[in-house]
Amino acid sequence: MPHVQGLRCKECGRDYPADPIYVCEYCFGPLEVAYDYDSIQESISREKIKEGPLTLWRYDDLLPVGRENAVDIGAGMTPLIRATNLGRELGLNNLWIKNDAANPTHSFKDRVVSVATTKALEFEFETIACASTGNLAGATAAHGNKAGMKKVVFLPENLERGKIAGAAIFGNVVLVRGNYDEVNRLCSELGDNRRWAFVNINMRPYYSEGSKSLGYELAEQLGWQAPQHVVVPVASGSLFTKVWKGLNDFAKLGLIDDVPTRMHIAQAEGCSPVAKAVIEGQTHPRPVIPNTIAKSLAIGTPADGIYSVGIVKESGGSATAVPEEEIADGMRLLAETEGIFAETAGGVVISTLKRLAQQGVIGPDEQTVALITGSGLKTLEAIEDQIDPPVIDPTVESFDDVVMGAVKN
Amino acid sequence: MAERRVKFTFEGEQVKEPVIYRLGKDFPVITNIRRAQVEGNSGWVVLELEGDLDSINSGLDWVREQGVEVTPVDGEILAG
Numbered sequence: 001m002p003h004v005q006g007l008r009c010k011e012c013g014r015d016y017p018a019d020p021i022y023v024c025e026y027c028f029g030p031l032e033v034a035y036d037y038d039s040i041q042e043s044i045s046r047e048k049i050k051e052g053p054l055t056l057w058r059y060d061d062l063l064p065v066g067r068e069n070a071v072d073i074g075a076g077m078t079p080l081i082r083a084t085n086l087g088r089e090l091g092l093n094n095l096w097i098k099n100d101a102a103n104p105t106h107s108f109k110d111r112v113v114s115v116a117t118t119k120a121l122e123f124e125f126e127t128i129a130c131a132s133t134g135n136l137a138g139a140t141a142a143h144g145n146k147a148g149m150k151k152v153v154f155l156p157e158n159l160e161r162g163k164i165a166g167a168a169i170f171g172n173v174v175l176v177r178g179n180y181d182e183v184n185r186l187c188s189e190l191g192d193n194r195r196w197a198f199v200n201i202n203m204r205p206y207y208s209e210g211s212k213s214l215g216y217e218l219a220e221q222l223g224w225q226a227p228q229h230v231v232v233p234v235a236s237g238s239l240f241t242k243v244w245k246g247l248n249d250f251a252k253l254g255l256i257d258d259v260p261t262r263m264h265i266a267q268a269e270g271c272s273p274v275a276k277a278v279i280e281g282q283t284h285p286r287p288v289i290p291n292t293i294a295k296s297l298a299i300g301t302p303a304d305g306i307y308s309v310g311i312v313k314e315s316g317g318s319a320t321a322v323p324e325e326e327i328a329d330g331m332r333l334l335a336e337t338e339g340i341f342a343e344t345a346g347g348v349v350i351s352t353l354k355r356l357a358q359q360g361v362i363g364p365d366e367q368t369v370a371l372i373t374g375s376g377l378k379t380l381e382a383i384e385d386q387i388d389p390p391v392i393d394p395t396v397e398s399f400d401d402v403v404m405g406a407v408k409n
Numbered sequence: 410m411a412e413r414r415v416k417f418t419f420e421g422e423q424v425k426e427p428v429i430y431r432l433g434k435d436f437p438v439i440t441n442i443r444r445a446q447v448e449g450n451s452g453w454v455v456l457e458l459e460g461d462l463d464s465i466n467s468g469l470d471w472v473r474e475q476g477v478e479v480t481p482v483d484g485e486i487l488a489g
């Protein structure tokens with residue numbers, strides 16, 4: 001059962017009804033779902049959560065819509081793996097990987113879209129829409145299909161064919177001729193004028209709540225405690241703020257004792273407005289034009305950038321802008337040590353983790369979780385140049401010469 | 410009449426320039442500041458602009474020419 005009081009402006013605190021709206025009419029601040037925590041407190045318990053489904057919907061007391069009519073294709077409760085091999089490599093003895101590439105459409109976006117689609121149905125929208133360069137497109141189209149809704153997924157025309165195919169297989173993809181700004185403007189105008197549930201426009205307050213489930217899961221899977229460090233890839237900053245909120249929700253409700261967690265931002269140098277703001281001591285990120293191979297992090301105007309900077313300060317965390325050439329190294333290191341093939345954003349996270357370990361920001365025995373938010377199969381172009389397997393003739397001699405020779409060397 | 414909600418981000422010397430005053434004076438655009446934060450050498454202002462669309466767009470082009478970043482107030486819609 002949801003325990004929603006309404007929506008509240010994150011800036012001026014004005015209250016609004018829980019409608020499909022997203023911005024404060026007075027100060028233009030973002031609206032966020034406000035909950036009745038006393039009511040949640042009476043309803044929630046560790047036992048009740050444990051008896052729930054093995055999806056993010058086990059936390060529906062803390063979501064803006066109940067699970068009775070959930071659009072559920074299995075998002076959430078992804079593996080949390082003890083990363084002993086990677087930990088040995090980095091000198092970290094208590095390292096964990098949260099593998100959200102194991103979601104149904106292979107990224108964490110399934111969490112947010114599952115919540116947004118369910119809420120859209122409750123609002124009796126017939127059409128679900130989004131604008132995306134990758135992960136969000138697949139998640140929206142897949143959940144739209146499960147919900148039996150009409151859907152419109154906008155992609156920039158110049159996107160790689162593989163990414164277009166990955167979304168278009170679900171149907172109803174529209175390619176827009178124009179740059180990213182023009183796609184943004186078109187969607188903004190369409191969002192204003194049509195009765196569509198645009199997952200990251202008018203559904204944004206509900207959509208973003210899905211990310212909190214990552215924080216809840218970390219705490220539950222670690223035996224009802226918050227880790228000492230979390231390393232999060234940052235695009236808009238929404239996931240970063242919601243993981244923090246998730247951990248703090250659990251502490252507020254007495255499900256965990258406290259939140260000793262230091263929150264670490266991982267960005268790629270080619271698009272690092274939030275990391276740079278932290279490093280330079282600014283409170284607000286300055287917009288940039290993205291130029292990074294980590295396409296899923298290529299947000300030059302991060303809507304939750306200011307809040308992310310604030311959380312780094314509040315939690316005693318850090319921010320790293322990883323050089324572009326180290327992104328593929330991070331992907332390979334994770335694949336070679338833990339058998340997990342992450343997308344470029346995961347490479348950014350692992351390279352950030354490596355730096356934090358080397359700098360002593362993360363101590364050898366401190367419990368650390370690195371978030372892997374998408375699958376490497378979506379960003380093959382990033383590692384194609386680095387892959388050079390040996391080629392042999394179909395003979396044992398050739399195998400011995402080329403392969404076994406290389407092994408001996 | 411059209412309305413646009415935008416965010417201006419200032420850096421360094423731009424903080425000293427009366428950009429919003431000149432936008433309202435030199436273009437037929439009504440400016441209405443809703444929220445702002447200005448520090449010593451940087452800052453941002455969230456404001457609503459009202460006027461005909463061509464005037465708003467010309468005004469915003471001029472603001473960009475002054476080196477001020479102009480972005481939609483809601484952040485980017487296109488996501489990864």
